[in-house]
Amino acid sequence: MAVLRPFSKLPELNSAVLLLVGSEGDFQQKLAEAILQEKKDFTVNVHIATSLPLPSERDHLRPQIDMIVFMIDIKNKYSLKNVEDSLAYVDAKFFLGKVCFLVTGVGRVNCCSVDMNAVWKLGENYCSPVLFCELELEGTRVATAQRLLRMLQICAGYVPGVSALYFSTLMTTFSS
Amino acid sequence: MDETVAEYIRRTVLKIPRDEIKTMLQKWGFLSEAQLQTINFHQMKDNISQDVVQLCEENSASIKQAAVLDIIYNHSYPNKRIWSVYQMNKTEEETDFFDLTDFRKKFKRQLRSTLKNVTINFREYENNAVWIRIAWGTPYTKPNQYKTSYVVYHSQTPYAFISLSVLKSNLPLLCQALVVASNYQDIHEMELRSHSLNSLEDMVFKRYSQNFETYCPRPLQESTVAQETAGLRIVQEDINEKERILRVNREAFGDGPQPKLEFAEYKLETMFTSDPKLEVLDKKEPFRCMVRFHSPHLLESLKSLAPAGMADAPLSPLLTCIPHKARNYFKIREKKGLFPGSFVSP
Numbered sequence: 001m002a003v004l005r006p007f008s009k010l011p012e013l014n015s016a017v018l019l020l021v022g023s024e025g026d027f028q029q030k031l032a033e034a035i036l037q038e039k040k041d042f043t044v045n046v047h048i049a050t051s052l053p054l055p056s057e058r059d060h061l062r063p064q065i066d067m068i069v070f071m072i073d074i075k076n077k078y079s080l081k082n083v084e085d086s087l088a089y090v091d092a093k094f095f096l097g098k099v100c101f102l103v104t105g106v107g108r109v110n111c112c113s114v115d116m117n118a119v120w121k122l123g124e125n126y127c128s129p130v131l132f133c134e135l136e137l138e139g140t141r142v143a144t145a146q147r148l149l150r151m152l153q154i155c156a157g158y159v160p161g162v163s164a165l166y167f168s169t170l171m172t173t174f175s176s
Numbered sequence: 177m178d179e180t181v182a183e184y185i186r187r188t189v190l191k192i193p194r195d196e197i198k199t200m201l202q203k204w205g206f207l208s209e210a211q212l213q214t215i216n217f218h219q220m221k222d223n224i225s226q227d228v229v230q231l232c233e234e235n236s237a238s239i240k241q242a243a244v245l246d247i248i249y250n251h252s253y254p255n256k257r258i259w260s261v262y263q264m265n266k267t268e269e270e271t272d273f274f275d276l277t278d279f280r281k282k283f284k285r286q287l288r289s290t291l292k293n294v295t296i297n298f299r300e301y302e303n304n305a306v307w308i309r310i311a312w313g314t315p316y317t318k319p320n321q322y323k324t325s326y327v328v329y330h331s332q333t334p335y336a337f338i339s340l341s342v343l344k345s346n347l348p349l350l351c352q353a354l355v356v357a358s359n360y361q362d363i364h365e366m367e368l369r370s371h372s373l374n375s376l377e378d379m380v381f382k383r384y385s386q387n388f389e390t391y392c393p394r395p396l397q398e399s400t401v402a403q404e405t406a407g408l409r410i411v412q413e414d415i416n417e418k419e420r421i422l423r424v425n426r427e428a429f430g431d432g433p434q435p436k437l438e439f440a441e442y443k444l445e446t447m448f449t450s451d452p453k454l455e456v457l458d459k460k461e462p463f464r465c466m467v468r469f470h471s472p473h474l475l476e477s478l479k480s481l482a483p484a485g486m487a488d489a490p491l492s493p494l495l496t497c498i499p500h501k502a503r504n505y506f507k508i509r510e511k512k513g514l515f516p517g518s519f520v521s522p
Contacts, residue, residue: 022485023485023486024484024485025418025483025485029410032410033410036409036410043409044409045409045410045411046409046410046411047410047411047412047413048410048411048412048413048414049413049414050414050417050418050485051414054413055413055414055416055417058413076485076486078485078486078487079485082485
């Protein structure tokens with residue numbers, strides 16, 4: 001099945017799965033490693049993909065995905081188009097707090113070629129928070145990894161009293 | 177010695193990087209070893225050049241020797257000029273034996289018959305390459321040694337690399353002299369320009385590593401298990417797609433280093449097609465548009481576009497055909513009915 005659904009599989013005990021969708025492979029790998037290096041009390045699996053839909057051969061092996069992060073590179077118009085095309089393959093129930101847009105490369109403002117209004121609109125239309133980060137520097141990479149890990153923890157239900165939907169409404173009301 | 181010659185030699189020496197001055201003067205061979213020993217090559221370049229000029233005065237250098245020094249400098253640093261590629265052709269199949277003295281005589285005679293005030297110098301290098309340096313004057317003024325053009329003619333091939341760097345009006349004279357001297361019939365420009373002379377030669381003589389189409393049946397889908405980084409829990413979902421992109425890229429560009437070009441220019445001359453009811457253009461004129469790609473190393477950056485996730489693979493054939501067709505200036509016209517596949521004009 002091509003569309004990703006949030007609750008179609010049984011969850012594993014004490015683990016969470018993050019899916020990074022974006023077109024620049026190197027930074028995705030580095031971000032994934034930074035996330036895995038953080039201290040946490042549940043196991044984290046990170047899946048990296050360039051675009052959706054995911055190859056169907058591995059459907060049966062893939063665990064349930066708790067959070068999807070769409071990565072948009074501010075220097076690369078192609079990455080925005082890639083993300084927009086991939087959004088069609090995500091089930092609507094994911095957008096209740098389990099999706100987040102990550103805009104990378106913000107350190108190089110003079111190479112910006114993505115329209116910021118388009119990104120804001122994307123976040124509004126899909127009711128998901130938009131985060132900004134810079135993955136080339138170690139410090140901000142670690143900070144971003146910590147934020148994403150916290151969000152993953154909430155999305156997978158390991159923070160009692162806070163649901164993914166509640167958290168995402170907090171995030172979106174802050175930014176608008 | 178003439179003052180202009182002294183000044184010219186001084187300025188040429190100033191252009192050379194300090195560490196290379198000694199070797200270049202040795203290659204020049206005009207100053208003896210003993211004379212070179214007297215120069216201190218660790219002082220400031222200004223002083224070195226003054227010393228060299230003084231020694232040249234003792235040896236009474238003429239403009240001919242100064243020109244040879246200039247040729248040696250440009251042979252070592254050809255990338256400071258822009259080179260265009262020209263191809264000559266002739267109808268008879270017979271290949272004449274190439275005689276350098278004959279070539280020089282004919283070239284000088286032809287050029288001087290139209291314009292008396294030129295300085296012409298020749299130097300032969302390996303691979304049958306003849307370097308010709310021409311300093312241009314006008315019918316009323318002496319040749320200006322700072323306004324030079326260079327021609328690199330490979331005598332066993334119909335190709336010549338010309339770096340004009342002066343008024344374009346001298347180009348027909350130069351081409352005519354070249355054609356007459358080398359016993360060809362006519363010459364035309366190949367729409368290929370770059371700073372890097374070596375890369376142009378590589379492209380024209382097909383010396384870069386080309387990718388020959390080999391029949392490669394699709395590899396068996398051995399493991400549909402996505403790659404798992406050992407120990408860590410990162411799963412690459414798209415490993416097949418990534419491999420496909422690398423394979424397609426390798427097919428388009430080959431494995432070795434690419435020739436170095438700085439730009440590619442595409443001129444569009446097609447008709448604007450729109451809803452006829454809109455009547456956007458009254459006259460049916462072709463729509464003119466020019467797209468120019470600039471890069472320090474154009475082909476390498478094109479090669480890395482798809483793996484970096486910035487473009488689809490395979491790239492447009494308009495971009496990948498640059499080394500095969502040996503050109504970087506294109507004119508795109510309308511698709512004609514008779515030749516549906518090719519719409520890039522030669």
